[in-house]
Amino acid sequence: MKMNAKIAMYFASIFVCCILLNSYIWFVYKDIALLNAITIFCTLITSLSILFIYVLKKHMGHIFNQLSQVISSMIDMREIEVFSILNDDMLSKLQSQIIKLTNILKAQNTRIKRDRDEIKSLISDISHQLKTPLSNLKLYYELMQYPSISKGEYTEFSMNIQSQIEKLSFLLESMIKMSRLEGGIIQLIQNKANLNDVCLTVIKQAYEKARNKNIEIQFDSGEDIILNIDKNWTAEAIFNIIDNAVKYTSNNSTIIVNTMKYEIFARVDITDNGIGIDEKEINNVFKRFYRGEHTQGEDGVGLGLYLAREIITKQNGYIKVKSQMSQGSVFSLFLPLN
Amino acid sequence: MCILKTEKLKKYYGKELNMVKALDSVDIAIDEGEFVSIVGTSGSGKSTLLHMLGGLDQATSGSVQVGNKDIFSMNDEELTVFRRRNIGFIFQNYNLIPVLNVYENITLPIELDGGVIDQSFLDNIIKTLGLEGKLNNMPNNLSGGQQQRVAIARALATKPVIILADEPTGNLDSKTSMDVIGLLKMTSKKFNQTIVMITHNEEIAQLADRTIRIEDGKIVGGERQ
Numbered sequence: 001m002k003m004n005a006k007i008a009m010y011f012a013s014i015f016v017c018c019i020l021l022n023s024y025i026w027f028v029y030k031d032i033a034l035l036n037a038i039t040i041f042c043t044l045i046t047s048l049s050i051l052f053i054y055v056l057k058k059h060m061g062h063i064f065n066q067l068s069q070v071i072s073s074m075i076d077m078r079e080i081e082v083f084s085i086l087n088d089d090m091l092s093k094l095q096s097q098i099i100k101l102t103n104i105l106k107a108q109n110t111r112i113k114r115d116r117d118e119i120k121s122l123i124s125d126i127s128h129q130l131k132t133p134l135s136n137l138k139l140y141y142e143l144m145q146y147p148s149i150s151k152g153e154y155t156e157f158s159m160n161i162q163s164q165i166e167k168l169s170f171l172l173e174s175m176i177k178m179s180r181l182e183g184g185i186i187q188l189i190q191n192k193a194n195l196n197d198v199c200l201t202v203i204k205q206a207y208e209k210a211r212n213k214n215i216e217i218q219f220d221s222g223e224d225i226i227l228n229i230d231k232n233w234t235a236e237a238i239f240n241i242i243d244n245a246v247k248y249t250s251n252n253s254t255i256i257v258n259t260m261k262y263e264i265f266a267r268v269d270i271t272d273n274g275i276g277i278d279e280k281e282i283n284n285v286f287k288r289f290y291r292g293e294h295t296q297g298e299d300g301v302g303l304g305l306y307l308a309r310e311i312i313t314k315q316n317g318y319i320k321v322k323s324q325m326s327q328g329s330v331f332s333l334f335l336p337l338n
Numbered sequence: 339m340c341i342l343k344t345e346k347l348k349k350y351y352g353k354e355l356n357m358v359k360a361l362d363s364v365d366i367a368i369d370e371g372e373f374v375s376i377v378g379t380s381g382s383g384k385s386t387l388l389h390m391l392g393g394l395d396q397a398t399s400g401s402v403q404v405g406n407k408d409i410f411s412m413n414d415e416e417l418t419v420f421r422r423r424n425i426g427f428i429f430q431n432y433n434l435i436p437v438l439n440v441y442e443n444i445t446l447p448i449e450l451d452g453g454v455i456d457q458s459f460l461d462n463i464i465k466t467l468g469l470e471g472k473l474n475n476m477p478n479n480l481s482g483g484q485q486q487r488v489a490i491a492r493a494l495a496t497k498p499v500i501i502l503a504d505e506p507t508g509n510l511d512s513k514t515s516m517d518v519i520g521l522l523k524m525t526s527k528k529f530n531q532t533i534v535m536i537t538h539n540e541e542i543a544q545l546a547d548r549t550i551r552i553e554d555g556k557i558v559g560g561e562r563q
Contacts, residue, residue, distance in 0.1 A: 079406060085423075086416035093451070096423050100499065103339070103405060107370045107530065110339055263483060264468055264517040282544065316524050320516075320545060334520050338468065 007053065014049065018042040063091070070095060074102050122182060125289055126175055129301065133168045137161060167299070174303040177236070178288075181310050188230035188314055195225040195259055195266055195335070202238045203257060206246060213251045217242070220258035225266045227335055229315055234335070237311040240304035241270050241331045247298045249274035249328075265317070265334040273328035282321055308333075341532050342368040342391060342500055347400035349386050349555075360386040362555040363400070368500075373526045373533045375546035383555040384536045385504060391534060392425050392502045393417050405499055422451055426493030426501040430508035432485040434477040434492075441473040444491045451496065463491050466528060467521055483514035487521065494525060501526075503535040507542060519545055 018039075025031075025038050066082045073080040079102060083095040140157045143149065149157075203217050210217050245255045249272045256271040275294050277285060284290045286309045289302040309319050316336050323329035349361040360383045368374050378384040389395040390402055393409040402409050404424055412420060426447075427433075434443050444464070448455050464470055467487045477485055486506060493501050506522065507515035519542055526533045535546060543549045551559040 085407075086412060086419050088415075088419050092419075093423070093453070099405070100497070103341075103370070103499070104530070106339055110370070262513050262517050265520050267516070283549075316528075318520055318523055318545060320541065322541060332516075334516060336520070336524070 011046070011049075014046055018046065066091075067094075070098050074098055074105075077102060077106060079103075119182070122179075122288075129171060129175075129289060130168070133164045133171070136164045137168075140164070167301075170299070171301050174301060174307070177307060178303060178310075181233075181307065181314070188233055188311075190228045190230050190315065192226055193229055193231045193234075195227050195229075195268065196221040198229075198231055198235050199238060199257055199259060199268065202235050202242060205235075205239055206242045209243070210246045210255070213246065213249075215246055215249060215251065216254045218254055218256045220256065222258075222260060225259055225261050225337075227266055227337065229335060230311075233311045234315070237308040238268060238270070238333065240308045241333070244304055245270055245272035245274060245329070245331075247300070248272070248295065261337070263337075265336055268333040268335075270331045270333075271328065276325040276327050276329055277321065277323040278325055279323075282323065285321070286319070339370045340367050341370045341405055342366075342534070343403045344387075344390070345401045345403075347387075347390060347402060348398045349383075349390065349395070350398045359555045361390065361397070364552075364555070364557055366550060366557060368532060368534060370532055371526070371530050373523060373535070373547045374550060375535045375537055375543040375548070376550045376552060377537055377540065377543045378552035379538060382552050384538075384552050386555075387552065388502050388504050388534065388536050391500075392427060393421055422447060423496065424499045426496065426498035428486070428489050428493050428501065428503040428506045430505040432477070432482075432489045432509075434485055434488055436477055438477075439473065440469060440475050440477070440480070440488050443477065443488055444469075444495050447492060447496045453496075459497070460495060463494050463525070463529075466525060467491050481514070482510050483517055486510065486514075486518050490518070490521060490525065494529060494531065497529070498531075500532045500534065503533060505536055505538070507537065507539070515539075515542060 021042065022035060022038060026035055029035075069080070070082045073082070079099055081095065081099075083091045085092055085096040085099065140161045144154065144157050144161075199219060199221070203219055206217065242255065242257065249255060253273055256269070258269050258271075260267045260269070277292060278294075281292055285292060286305050287302075288306045290306075291300065291302040312319050312333055312335065317334045320332045320334070321329060322332070344364050344366050347361055347364040348359070351358045351360055362383075364383075364387060376384050376387065386395070390397055391404075393402070393412075397410060404420075407420070409417065409420065435446065438446065444460070445455055464473070467490060469484075469487055469491060472480065472484060472488075477488065480488065490506075493503075503522070507518055510518060522533060522535070523545060525531060533546075537543050549559075550557060
């Protein structure tokens, strides 16, 4: 039934009630004065009700107007306070919810913009990184074109070319991994996997390089830890950290990998007694293309830790570092259990 | 987008010679979705700062703006309503209501605001924080870490604009601390929450997106670049 029809019904019933009351009074008391009083009273009540309905309707109209203003403020992404947001009533609550929604939408827009900027800067970083080895290659190639160079120089240049090519191919490999992660082209496929098995696979990969430096990798595992993770990418993350540990630890030492199970997270610790990280640098080591001040002697492009953190964060985990210069570092990876 | 801002925030205690400058012209700006830690030794003013940010204490001068709203211009009643809708608190000693069970504790701030419980959102929080099996427990039957997880759930339940955490791991052992901080990190990302956390533990501070350092009431590092 329509609202107007409802109101009409309501007034009709009041009217009928009044007539019934009046006729009852007339038939019982037969008193014209009393009848008049009752009639006046009934008329008064009825007109007051009509007035009330009118005021209410006006008020509702006003509120709807304001609501429409609130919604149009949301459409324009402006923050206008039509109702006070500080009163303890429904309209004020509605207003603060609308403001919250507007803010969420704004934040989303900013995030999308930031993502786009991120991709832009990624592209410029990549092109910048590729420039150096390429121009080196070009230089050595041109030098080798001179007929006057000696046999010794020739060998030296070709060695240089080889190392630049190696650097280039390593760089490209890392970048492919990075772009796959960044672009969201690769979805992490999370399946049940035993964390200890993943660690063992990684240690096997790193074993060769460690043996060349006579570094022992020790693995302490507690109970089996079954996690919902992407096995290959997680292995990549752990490998990058162990590989760094091997790189920046002197010969004849030990790297310890151990796993632990907490209530919510599983933890993998990779402990080395290598060169350590300066406190000032700790916040930077996970940045893309960042290389520490003391890493000049080693190959690398500054992507390993960055990738490791991306992979772990994408799986709702996090990485923590504890380090002291020339004492060594502990990298701790945390991955959620369920 | 800047969600929390202080301008020349000052808090002085005492007068003249006995004057202690707990906060001395603090200017900070925190963006939506950021996870910021505030570190400093005890007595450096970090708790005072957090109390100011949450409108729990009046400043001597300066302003605090939460989402464009100056909180010192409100009266007590307005501030209470504003806090309930916009700010979530996590304390060192959990502050759960001992006579209510876990579920009732989590939903209490929603009930106070006369709101309808968004069950699917609540289930999501409860699942993320691993509290599914504990909903009917009383707080004193839970471990410290579990109680803090309930407090986090309670803080998230009203979808506040910002969560203020005062030494959330202060009473927890290092293992449980790592769990709790991990969850804070995870929830801040998942529910796009802005979190400001006070700590004196460098290891924990490191896990935030940004660390603000405070010494003798002044900011000494960690300003936004």
